[in-house]
Amino acid sequence: MKKLALSYLVFLIVISFSYDANGNQTSAPNGLTITYNSINQPQQVKSGSTVKHKFAYLVDGRKLHFISDPANDGGLAYIGSSVFKIYRGKYDGFESTSFSAGRIVRSGSSYAVQYHITDHLGSVRVVLNQSMTVIEQNDYYPFGMRRSISSSTTNRYHYNGKEDISATATSDYGARQYSAEFCQWMQEDPLAEKYYYWSPYNFCLGNPLKFVDPDGRKVRFANGSTEEFKNAFAQAVQHLNNHGAGGMLAELEKSDKVYYLSNIGSDDTKGSCFNFREGTIYWNPNGGILTTNFVELSPTSVLNHEIDHALQFDKNPQQFHKDRKTEVRQYTNKEEQRVITGSEQETAKKLGEINEGEVTREDHRGQPYETTGPTSTQNVLEVIAKP
Numbered sequence: 001m002k003k004l005a006l007s008y009l010v011f012l013i014v015i016s017f018s019y020d021a022n023g024n025q026t027s028a029p030n031g032l033t034i035t036y037n038s039i040n041q042p043q044q045v046k047s048g049s050t051v052k053h054k055f056a057y058l059v060d061g062r063k064l065h066f067i068s069d070p071a072n073d074g075g076l077a078y079i080g081s082s083v084f085k086i087y088r089g090k091y092d093g094f095e096s097t098s099f100s101a102g103r104i105v106r107s108g109s110s111y112a113v114q115y116h117i118t119d120h121l122g123s124v125r126v127v128l129n130q131s132m133t134v135i136e137q138n139d140y141y142p143f144g145m146r147r148s149i150s151s152s153t154t155n156r157y158h159y160n161g162k163e164d165i166s167a168t169a170t171s172d173y174g175a176r177q178y179s180a181e182f183c184q185w186m187q188e189d190p191l192a193e194k195y196y197y198w199s200p201y202n203f204c205l206g207n208p209l210k211f212v213d214p215d216g217r218k219v220r221f222a223n224g225s226t227e228e229f230k231n232a233f234a235q236a237v238q239h240l241n242n243h244g245a246g247g248m249l250a251e252l253e254k255s256d257k258v259y260y261l262s263n264i265g266s267d268d269t270k271g272s273c274f275n276f277r278e279g280t281i282y283w284n285p286n287g288g289i290l291t292t293n294f295v296e297l298s299p300t301s302v303l304n305h306e307i308d309h310a311l312q313f314d315k316n317p318q319q320f321h322k323d324r325k326t327e328v329r330q331y332t333n334k335e336e337q338r339v340i341t342g343s344e345q346e347t348a349k350k351l352g353e354i355n356e357g358e359v360t361r362e363d364h365r366g367q368p369y370e371t372t373g374p375t376s377t378q379n380v381l382e383v384i385a386k387p
């Protein structure tokens with residue numbers, strides 16, 4: 001019985017972190033202390049009184065120097081896509097350069113090409129040498145901890161294809177460093193105030209398998225999509241799903257074709273749209289529409305409108321083309337009439353943007369305005385105007 005009782009013992013382990021006034025993590029349970037520069041990038045990493053790493057950044061946030069061997073003033077210098085060695089505070093020759101399929105690495109006086117095979121999250125799973133021999137193989141835990149299967153090489157690029165920072169065991173995402181060990185960022189999201197309902201330190205809204213590539217299937221982000229944009233899309237999708245309005249996106253993801261989602265930016269006066277030639281939904285995650293019926297449609301509502309166009313193009317392309325060429329006075333064309341009188345009403349009702357018996361609009365017009373977030377109908381100007 002004594003043995004049984006022991007198995008119910010729970011050990012409570014308290015792990016604590018410290019932060020500076022800007023929300024940067026200054027100490028972690030691994031015993032390291034970190035100081036930051038004025039743009040919230042790491043400056044120095046210490047273990048006790050020993051300096052382990054030093055960093056230098058350009059004012060625009062680009063990493064310039066990474067001193068990993070402070071005793072010899074040695075490390076790496078980042079210049080464009082190339083990396084150079086530093087020794088005794090001086091440039092000490094070429095180290096490596098990245099290209100779309102991997103890296104070119106210097107080894108002594110020769111140069112070797114290393115090819116990276118990545119998964120759907122961009123994580124490097126296999127490194128091949130020039131004779132296509134596997135020289136490194138990795139698996140990853142869901143939040144990015146690496147589990148090397150075969151012996152490692154000098155490759156520093158792993159989870160999500162980001163560079164490892166050795167002493168802190170973090171991945172460098174450019175704007176911030178991520179700790180796969182603790183599943184959190186070292187710094188706050190620079191746009192945290194826009195996403196106050198998520199933690200400023202959250203990674204992929206707590207769902208790394210889904211949200212780096214939010215669908216992982218047929219709707220993909222256009223090249224160069226920012227993390228902010230991906231988060232905004234993830235919020236919109238969650239909002240649609242929470243209100244039973246995510247059906248059209250789910251249908252679109254069953255398609256054989258690939259569709260892209262691209263940020264049009266807030267200064268684009270054209271507003272969100274579906275471009276069938278490019279198979280791309282252009283979406284402004286802060287773009288609401290004030291309709292001619294004085295209804296405020298959230299960016300999420302607008303997104304679902306465009307998803308309906310994409311879905312019709314996917315399922316009934318002939319009808320799609322016929323309808324968009326059929327002029328209907330107040331609705332521009334028959335395809336717009338179909339979406340506005342159909343799914344637009346359903347979506348707005350489900351999201352609580354119109355009441356039963358109301359309609360969003362009876363035309364294809366509206367005044368674009370900037371909302372406080374992707375799921376909000378609140379005008380950003382109203383918030384600013386309040387004392």
Ligand SMILES: [Zn+2]
Nearest residue numbers: 305309336339
């Ligand atoms: Zn439309």
